[in-house]
Amino acid sequence: MHISDGVLSPAVIAFGWIVSIVFIAFSFKWAQKHGSIAEQIPKLSVFTAAFFVASLIHINVPPTSVHLILNGLLGVVLGALAYPAMFIGLVLQALLFQHGGITTIGINSFNVGVPALISYVAFRKGSAMGLSKPVIGGICGGLAILLTTVFLALVLITAGEQFEMMAKLVIIPHMVIMVIEAVITASVVAYLAKVKPELLPLDKEDNK
Amino acid sequence: MRSTRLITIAILLILSISLMPAASAHRCYVEQVGADEIVVKAFYEGDSPMGLAEYQILNADSEEVLYEGETDEDGFLSFTPVEDVTQYTVVVDQFGHMGEATISATGGSAETAELPLFMRIFTGFGYLLGLAGIAMIYTAKKKQ
Structure with missing residues (x-):
């Protein structure tokens, strides 16, 4: 899921950085509007740590190998702050694990960050409609992975890859991850909704 | 404090996940495993093969492309050494995951020393803290 240095064209790399910087600025604005950022820091750190190690847990799907991403979970639990959280996680992964390149941190953040934001919006809308939180959380967890693989495939097509190969090596193997992350997100949301509902960004707004 | 307990549990969970011996990453390795015909294996951390990945073999000195192709299902590729070329750069790319190694015609690829995985995980947690x-x-x- 991490694109290495030297694969993409400079235009795509520049696009990734610009969009990421804009989204990070936007997400801090959003967080300031929705309560104190200071209160969010412990939650933010814990979930960034989870994201940071998630890519070490991989599953063999011959002829390739896929790993957990957890962007749907971060989107649902952190809201817009998932974007800067994953940006930091990706920087650490690139520096310490050599997962992905340095120049591609921008576009890699875009590939996981935008689906996380979409998941968050979907989770909010779904909850407002009165659907069960764990169910909608699970769907959002899976949706984020699907969107990430589609984004990744589109980005790699700009680098000259063919769509059929992308479908075979990226989208289909990640179906396994989609199911696993749907279950993880549903369980975390079910647990938080029961034990500490105010940790979900959504409930705070509902309470207001 | 419920939230402190929750966060402690979460940290412990993450730590226990990161300490699993089977934990392995998506870092790419490219390593030579044969000599006569040069056989190269491309794999991710944790030994899962980079199957059906695109590769390029370059002359390490002139950067001229000598061979191009796709690895087999088990991540192997092989090529016949070219006369007068002693160092080859092998680049393997699977949907943006790219691994690179310089190998010599006499066998073996240079390995770089680095911290063990769990140390790198703790370094990451340190930065986050x-x-x-x-x-x-x-x-x-x-x-204030």
Whole structure:
């Protein structure tokens, strides 16, 4: 899921950085509007740590190998702050694990960050409609992975890859991850909704 | 404090995940495993093969492309050494995951020394803790 240095064209790399910087600025604005950022820091750190190690847990799907991403979970639990959280996680992964390149941190953040934001919006809308939180959380967890693989495939097509190969090596193997992350997100949301509902960004707004 | 307990449990869970011996990453390795015909294996951390990945073999000195192709299902590729070329750069790319190694015609690829995986995980947690600390100091100052 991490694109290495030297694969993409400079235009795509520049696009990734610009969009990421804009989204990070936007997400801090959003967080300031929705309560104190200071209160969010412990939650933010814990979930960034989870994201940071998630890519070490991989599953063999011959002829390739896929790993957990957890962007749907971060989107649902952190809201817009998932974007800067994953940006930091990706920087650490690139520096310490050599997962992905340095120049591609921008576009890699875009590939996981935008689906996380979409998941968050979907989770909010779904909850407002009165659907069960764990169910909608699970769907959002899976949706984020699907969107990430589609984004990744589109980005790699700009680098000259063919769509059929992308479908075979990226989208289909990640179906396994989609199911696993749907279950993880549903369980975390079910647990938080029961034990500490105010940790979900959504409930705070509902309470207001 | 419920939230402190929750966060402690979460940290412990993450730590226990990161200490699993089977934990392995998506870092790419490219390593020579044969000599006569040069056989190269491309794999991710944790030994899962980079099957059906595109590769390029270059002359390490002139950067001229000598061979191009796709690895087999088990991540292997092989090529016949070219006369007068002693160092080859092998680049393997699977949907943006790219591994690279320089190998010599006499066999073996250069390995670089680095910290063990669990040390790198703890380094990452250290950075996150530091960042959280800085962010807390910053937000506390703002409040005053």
